[in-house]
Amino acid sequence: MALLSLDEISLAFGVHPLLDKASLIIERGERVCLLGRNGEGKSTLLKVISGDVTPDGGQVQLEDGARLAVLPQNLPSDDTRTAYEVVAEAFPEAARLLAEFHELSQHTDEASLNKLMKVQERLEAVDGWRLDQKVSGILAQYRVDPDQRLNTLSGGWQRRVLLAKALVAEPDVLMLDEPTNHLDVPAIAWLEEALGQFRGAILFVSHDRAFVRRMATRVVELDRGQLISFAASYDKYLELKEKALEEEERQNALFDKRLKQEEAWIRQGIKARRTRNMGRVRALKAMREERRMRRERGGTASFAVEDAARSGRLVVEAVDAGFAYPNGKTIIDEMNLTIMRGDKIGLVGENGTGKTTLVKLLLGDLEATEGKIRLGTNREVAYFDQLRGELDLSATALDNLAQGREYIEINGQQKHVLGYLQEFLFSPARARSPVSVFSGGERARLMLAKLFSKPANILVLDEPTNDLDVETLELLESQLVNFGGTVIVISHDREFLDNVVTDTLVLDGSGRVQEFVGGYSDWRDQGGMFPSEKPADAEPAKTDKPKAVQKPVEVAKPKAAKLSYKFRLELEKLPARIEELEGEVAAVQETVSGPDFYSQPADEVARVLARLSACEQELEEAIARWMELEELAGQ
Known part of the structure; x- marks a missing residue:
């Protein structure tokens, strides 16, 4: 069976x-x-x-x-029980008896002691002490404090507790x-x-x-x-x-x-009707019914990111920057980092290492407690929240997105809100349904619809892959790769990181932020390990205030025999950029050579000459960089 x-x-x-x-x-x-x-x-x-x-x-x-045991999809919203109580719920009677035992053990009166003996006998009958050891053991294995209340834990730690509950009953x-x-x-x-x-x-x-x-x-x-x-x-x-x-x-x-x-x-x-084959007529009726009952495969999501005006070339620069809470706990320590327009940055680290804090520092939502963080200009940020906190569960998808509007503007074009939601696979009927009845994947798609309806040149995505089906994931990947702005993404999805990001920032929990070129697999190929993966007897690192970020070229310098992904991508794009710059220089030189050029106002002449000088300098730098990468590729 x-x-x-x-x-x-x-x-x-x-x-x-x-x-x-x-x-x-x-x-x-x-x-x-x-x-x-x-x-x-x-x-x-x-x-x-x-x-x-x-x-x-x-x-x-x-x-x-x-x-049978189940790990649910959704996390509890406001569960005040301790981690021990949640896991022990897998053994309802034993959990109740243990709680009663601990409560009675606090009293010394005769009635309580008599009741305590009966509870102890029942605990032994249901093998409660062994179950108590199993609950404590699996929580220790998961590194979860049994007295920690569920509503005080992050999403990742809540998931660990629920996993422990599912597995403890074998x-x-x-x-x-x-x-x-x-x-x-x-x-x-x-x-x-x-x-x-x-x-x-x-x-x-x-x-x-x-x-x-x-x-x-x-x-x-x-x-x-x-x-x-x-x-x-x-x-x-x-x-x-x-x-x-x-x-x-x-x-x-x-x-x-x-x-x-x-x-x-x-x-x-x-004439044909008089000699009609009635068997053929019945067959046609059956075909009509078969066609009516056919369920077509649903469409594929089709969406695009709305670009805002370009941000400044520099998005954010951190120099010896750090952040510590008032209690003295250091989250980020001596970080040196530069993010330029167009960079695709992935943040990797165990839960609790400070990824969200780092994002807030990079966005300017938090101020560094030491060092300096300089923000670029003309920044338009769109934020994707992993907990879908921006969604009103009691409102419909239409109301969540439209907020009273009938049309929204996407990349300069007016779109009806219902039509826009259909691109995210919401039928008109579904768009008018309350979000509370949506699946996790539908809520994620609605969040993407809200995110991409706002002009942005910086996208910050916190666990965007949760609940998305594979087809929507692949479309999201292609949109992010082609997005002309900057992307900062926190994700546990290793394949998603490999397909999207050009640089990976690794947080190890000590305050250090290390930068590696490429995605998750590139970091692992360079020997990257999480602290929990390192052998317990490994030699401890020196604690003399380690640098949070080595200079990018020093930390992730490619081997001479092989260009890294980022440098290969840069080398492929340089010839087209050099050709573009040569065209710009030639056009400005032609303007300067014109007979009436110097008869213009002095400020206009100075502006054009400054433009010519800047183009020539950028061209020289691009050619030098191309020669450097070509030399590396040929070694």
Whole structure:
């Protein structure tokens, strides 16, 4: 018997069913990744399996005696319980008895002592002391303070507590809904290791491509109410899915062509009607019904970033900058950093190392407590909040975006708000629904819609990949790569960082901010490690006030035998830039050579000559840089 089986599950909330007689079998030891577009019903399917949602039809069957545990997608909003209490909830009776035991142990009266003995007997009967050790042990393994209250923890640490609760009961089936959300990269690596040793079955929803590649032994896609299984790796699934879609389009085209021919036949003249084949008429009616019932695959998101006027060439410069809280805790120490217009910066570090604080310093929302931070000019910042705090859950998507407007201006063009939301895959009916009923992915898309509706030349994205489906992720990546402004992104998605950023800033928790050229993988290739990954007996670093950032060229100097990604990109762009500068110099020289040039007002003559001098100097610098990189590439 299968460990978990779904037999023709049906569930409908609207016009089209979320689940349309969907079936699935999962065996022990399988790690099944459930994929699908945002809003297809993946989280709802997990709720059907867990029993939180009752299907309209079909049956969910779990092997006799098997236990199931769930890691939910959403974090608790205001949970005042301690981490210990949350994890111990996996053993409800033992948790209640332990709490009662600790409460009674504070009293010395005879009644309390008698009751304490009864509670202790019951605890021993349900093996409560061993369960207490398991809860304490897994919290220690996760490095979580058992007395820390959940509402005082960051999103990443809350996720650790909920993971501990899911795993502590040693379930046979473990269901994880976006388990990497809010986790830092070392925690994801640990999670991959822990799940790899799990002996039961795992069903998980994730759009973290690196995590799916590492974990999935099978991919199941939820598409238009059906569960389609691909017994393949993630990369092989992508190939098979593309072929399946091409075949579906071909079959639909053939069907539509035949239907069109039959519709033409039925509309022939009176004479034809007298000799009509009634079997053919019935077949046409069946074809009409089949075409009516066909569920088309949803469209692909199509959006663009609205560019503001260009910022100054310098975006931000930090010289020996630091930040410490009034209690004396240093978050950033002696940081030296320069960010120029067009840079794509990724921030990497374990939770609590100060990534958000660093972003606030770079944006000018916080002032450095030591050193100096100089902000560039003409900065227009758009901020993407990982907690979706800018969304009013009681309002509709339309109201969240429009705020009373019927049209918004995107890159100089007027767009109707409903039309703009359709580019983010919100139908008019969905756009008028309250945000409180949206899935995590839909909320993320709405945040992107708000973000990209504002003119910006600096985009700051805090965990933008959480809950986004793969197609939207890939579109977001291409938009950020082509964006002419500056991008600062905090992300745990390793593949996203590799595809977008040109520089990586690594925070190790000691206050240091180290700069490396390239993305996450480039940093790892250069020997980069998180503090938690280093051996415990490793020689400690000197504590003589380490420099937060070595000069970029010193820290990430490319090896002579191979240009780094950033330098290769610079070398590829230089010839076109040199040609452009040569054209500008020639044009200004032609103006200066004109017979009437010096008869103009003196300030105009000085302006043009200054422009010529600046162009010639920039051209010389570009040629020198090109020669330097060519020499490095040839070594």
